Amino acid sequence: xxxxxxxxxxxxxxxxxxxxxxxxxxxxxxxxxxxxxxxxxxxxxxxxxxxxxxxxxxxxxxxxxxxxxxxxxxxxxxxxxxxxxxxxxxxxxxxxxxxxxxxxxxxxxxxxxxxxxxxxxxxxxxxxxxxxxxxxxxxxxxxxxxxxxxxxxxxxxxxxxxxxxxxxxxxxxxxxxxxxxxxx
Ligand code: ADP
Numbered sequence: 135x136x137x138x139x140x141x142x143x144x145x146x147x148x149x150x151x152x153x154x155x156x157x158x159x160x161x162x163x164x165x166x167x168x169x170x171x172x173x174x175x176x177x178x179x180x181x182x183x184x185x186x187x188x189x190x191x192x193x194x195x196x197x198x199x200x201x202x203x204x205x206x207x208x209x210x211x212x213x214x215x216x217x218x219x220x221x222x223x224x225x226x227x228x229x230x231x232x233x234x235x236x237x238x239x240x241x242x243x244x245x246x247x248x249x250x251x252x253x254x255x256x257x258x259x260x261x262x263x264x265x266x267x268x269x270x271x272x273x274x275x276x277x278x279x280x281x282x283x284x285x286x287x288x289x290x291x292x293x294x295x296x297x298x299x300x301x302x303x304x305x306x307x308x309x310x311x312x313x314x315x316x317x318x
Contacts, residue, residue: 135310137309137315139283142282142289142290142291143290143291143292144279144282144291144309145293146294146302147295147296148299148301150295150297151254151297154254154293155211156252156253156254157248157253158204158212158216158245159210159212159214159253159254160202160217160253160255161173161174161215161216161217161256162218162261162263163219165196165198166196167197168196172261172262177210177215180209180210181210182209184206184208185206185215188205189203192205197217200220200221200232200233200236200237201218201240202217202237202241203217203244204216204217213250214245214248216241216244216245218241220233220263221259222259223259223263223264226269230259231273234258234265234270234273234274237258238273238278239281241253242278242292246289249288251291252289252290252291252292252293253289253291253293254294255293256295256296257296257297257301267301271307271309275305
């Protein structure tokens, strides 16, 4: 499923973030940038130790929730890995939507600042951090749609790589609500 926004493509695919051939992939990191399971585990396993070495050297203080940092991509097909820190979901009343939107926005800014034409995101915060998928999908898509609608820059494609059919369906439903397909 895809939509075009100001000439840029917003695309949803089902798949594995570490296999994407794009300029930058986004990692679902934690604020210590310490590595972990889920996306983070897969990124470091497939990308090799160079990514963690660079992360430790450049960002010894970690990265605050709602923000992101960038490193090279080691053995991955991408050129860059953007390590984004989404919020741990508690009840939705602790700034979770704002922090999640901010993690996406900062990642998009980093991609643009590094002249990326394509960037691929996983669904941040919806694994170990337990953010409910339908709400997370709405926040994620709205943030990307706003960004592509407002800013000029190098980005030609923003791809969401959803892990499994269920995550894909939730994102597809949210995108259809936010940007209904216009009748031909
Ligand atoms: P967080 O700690 O931010 O919740 P996780 O990595 O635990 O991050 O999960 C985020 C989302 O990414 C979950 O929906 C999970 O199913 C999905 N996911 C896990 N592995 C991959 C992968 N290799 N590619 C894409 N998405 C993945």
